[in-house]
Amino acid sequence: MLKDQYTATGHAGSNDCNNALNRVTWIVASKGGTVHDITIGDCVELQHAIGEHQTNGYHGKHLFYALLAGLGVFGPDAPARLKTVMLPGQLTPAALVDRQGITCTAIRDLLVDYLTERAVDVDYTTTRDMT
Template sequence: MAGGAEEAGRDWTRLPMQWLSEHQRARKYDRADLCCGMIPLLGGQVVRPAYRWLLRQRPSQLLAHIRSVTDPAGLTALKDQYTATGHAGANDCNNALNRVTWIVTAKGGTVHDVTIGDCVELQHAIGEHQTNGYQGEHLFYALLAGLGVFGPDAPHG
């Protein structure tokens, strides 16, 4: 936030390049280098971006890489829960996993640390910062509830 990346969204990579140039430390980096460098920082929960920034990034590769290092067992359990409930379709599963990955990336912790409030906050952020047609998707909540993340008295999704 302090560096302006939050406001810059997908253009955040121009900020470190500009800083390097202004301090005569310009090197030949490109957007891909900086994005690759951000993945371990996000996956290792060193950097926890706000939803505004996170939801404006292209999720395809970023979230898959984060999932591979941030609670892979918890995310595999969610995938298994998806299959066990009779759901089919890679897109629906991926959308649900993306939502849980966004929460864990922004909040820190593991899948089992996600709260109902986190789910509500994410849905609000999605409605505010994305227009991809999936605002009403609540499968991620149902999978988390089915996994027992919210406890036995949680409302059904």
């Protein structure tokens, strides 16, 4: 079933296919259920776990997600790419300041207020670069 989906995507390289199938198998083996029980969260969890232990990736590392999405496992509204799910969105000014680990509440609150006020007039990248 997954190999047929792999062939239909037009991807070349049996190593990529084997790695994708291994990842799907790992999720099913560790979580239980069937391939159709896999969730997007399972895929994200696997990618984070692999990222902690793998120093170099391979070209088709997100292929397993594309195969599952192509089979309709995640439903019609699922993002087409795992990278879309894993990318963080824009952080709030408070979250940007909190990344700095400021322990003084008064200073932290002052910076949050400043960034919140400035964020109205500048783009997100400029706001993020101010922290």
